[in-house]
Structure formats: structure tokens, C-alpha cells
Amino acid sequence: MPRLSVWFIRASLVYLAVGFTFGALMLANKGLAFNLHLDHLLPVHMEFLLVGWMMQLALGVAYWILPRYVKGLPRGNETMAWLSLIFLNTGILMMTMNTVFNVTWFMLIGRVFEAVSALTFLLVAWRRVRPSS
Amino acid sequence: MPLLTRWFIRTSFVYLGIALAVGILLAGQSLWSSLLPVAILFPGYIHLLTVGWLTLLIFGVAYWMFPKYSLAHPHGSDVLIWAAYILLNLGLVMRIVGEPLDNLRRDAFWGWLLVFSALLQWLGGIAFIINLWKRVKTK
Numbered sequence: 163m164p165r166l167s168v169w170f171i172r173a174s175l176v177y178l179a180v181g182f183t184f185g186a187l188m189l190a191n192k193g194l195a196f197n198l199h200l201d202h203l204l205p206v207h208m209e210f211l212l213v214g215w216m217m218q219l220a221l222g223v224a225y226w227i228l229p230r231y232v233k234g235l236p237r238g239n240e241t242m243a244w245l246s247l248i249f250l251n252t253g254i255l256m257m258t259m260n261t262v263f264n265v266t267w268f269m270l271i272g273r274v275f276e277a278v279s280a281l282t283f284l285l286v287a288w289r290r291v292r293p294s295s
Numbered sequence: 296m297p298l299l300t301r302w303f304i305r306t307s308f309v310y311l312g313i314a315l316a317v318g319i320l321l322a323g324q325s326l327w328s329s330l331l332p333v334a335i336l337f338p339g340y341i342h343l344l345t346v347g348w349l350t351l352l353i354f355g356v357a358y359w360m361f362p363k364y365s366l367a368h369p370h371g372s373d374v375l376i377w378a379a380y381i382l383l384n385l386g387l388v389m390r391i392v393g394e395p396l397d398n399l400r401r402d403a404f405w406g407w408l409l410v411f412s413a414l415l416q417w418l419g420g421i422a423f424i425i426n427l428w429k430r431v432k433t434k
Binding site: 163164165168171172175178179182183185186187189190192193194195211212216219 | 345349353361362390393394397405406407408409410412413414416417420421424427428431432433434
């Protein structure tokens with residue numbers, strides 16, 4: 163497994179742990195109603211599990227497992243793939259900041275970072291989606 | 296394909312089937328909302344898909360495909376991974392049953408059922424993460 167995939171997948175596991183923790187707190191709170199503010203975690207819970215865990219895991223596994231290039235760099239432009247990881251996690255953290263500080267700009271910028279991350283990854287991996295040689 | 300992967304994947308398909316059936320109930324709620332308050336099934340529907348279907352499927356495939364932990368224990372700790380499977384499923388089923396009932400008749404029993412459901416699912420997720428973490432490596 164390439165080092166970048168290790169980073170993608172370990173980051174996704176961290177988001178899974180935190181996302182599950184927030185989800186467990188909210189579910190327990192639904193049962194016992196011990197904190198009125200816990201429901202505010204819902205957007206972060208969803209962001210961490212859908213983007214932080216599932217999307218990030220998919221990118222990490224795709225970078226590792228898609229057919230490699232025969233000529234040149236086997237997995238494409240590595241710098242761009244690292245940028246994709248950085249953009250994605252910046253985006254997720256900006257989305258989280260929006261929940262904490264309630265500033266709409268954070269959400270907008272966060273979504274732009276996430277979209278740019280996906281686009282960057284797409285440019286790296288697009289031509290690797292082909293029949294195995 | 297290892298035995299536990301087959302359990303994870305087949306169970307995930309069962310949850311997918313149940314989720315799709317609940318989805319039909321939710322889609323037609325205007326037809327039978329006077330008989331059944333089906334809208335209370337929505338959180339369960341989402342978690343049947345995201346935890347029951349997607350997460351269990353991912354866990355099953357990751358357990359099978361990720362780099363081996365060691366020659367002696369290629370999949371890591373069998374105890375942790377079986378614990379993850381049992382705790383996640385037990386917790387999820389408790390949620391699917393308990394959450395609508397807690398909505399219908401709020402009492403301490405259903406409230407505590409949700410607390411235990413949350414705890415079991417959390418423990419199951421953490422057990423899986425601890426086991427998989429060691430297998431996410433360059434060689």
C-alpha cells in the first residue's frame with residue numbers, strides 16, 4: 163500500500179472513530195435527554211462519516227488499487243494526489259468550523275476545498291480506470 | 296474469502312433488503328400515515344443504509360483485502376473482529392427496534408435501550424478500527 167493511501171485510510175479511520183462517537187452521544191441523548199445542545203453535532207457527524215470516512219477511504223483505496231501506468235509514474239502525479247488529501251481534509255475542517263462558529267463562509271469555502279480535492283484526484287486517477295494490461 | 300468477510304457481506308445485504316423495504320413504506324407514507332406513523336422510521340432507514348449496508352460491507356471487504364498483519368495472524372485479532380461484528384449488529388438492531396418505539400411511547404426502558412445501542416455500536420466501531428489500524432501500512 164503506498165504511503166499516500168496509508169494517510170488517506172488512517173485519516174478516514176480517525177473520522178470514523180470521531181463520527182461514531184458523536185453519533186453514539188446523540189443517540190444516547192435521544193434516549194435520556196441529558197444535554198440539549200448535543201443535536202448540534204448532527205452536521206459534523208454526517209460530514210465526518212460521509213466525507214471524512216467513506217469518501218476518504220474510497221480515494222485512499224482507489225489510489226492504491228487502480229491499475230498502474232506502464233510508463234512514467236506508476237500511480238500518476240503524486241504531488242497532485244497529496245494535494246487532494248490536503249484539500250479534502252481542509253474542506254472537512256472548514257465545514258466543522260462552520261458548525262462551531264456558525265459562519266456561512268466556512269461552509270462555502272469548505273465545500274469548494276472538497277470539490278477541488280475531488281477534481282484533483284480525478285485528474286490523477288482518470289486514466290488509471292482502464293482494462294488491466 | 297474468509298468466513299468473517301462472508302458474514303459481514305451477507306449481513307450487509309440483509310440490511311440493504313430491509314432498508315429498501317422501509318424505503319417503500321416511507322415513500323408511500325401519505326397513503327397509510329393514518330394507520331402507521333411511518334415517518335418515525337426515517338432515522339432507522341438512514342442507519343440501515345449507512346451502518347448496516349455500507350459500513351458492514353466496507354468492514355467485510357477491508358478485513359479480506361487489506362495488507363496482512365503477520366504471517367501467523369494475517370487478519371489481526373480474531374477476537375476484536377468478531378467482537379466488532381457482534382457488537383455492531385446487536386447495537387444496530389436495538390436501534391432499529393428501539394428508536395421508533397421510544398418515539399411512540401417515551402419511557403425509561405426504551406430510552407436506556409437507545410443508550411445501550413449507542414454504546415454497543417460505538418464499541419463495535421472502535422474494535423474494528425483498532426484491528427484495522429495495524430493493517431494500514433506500506434508493506
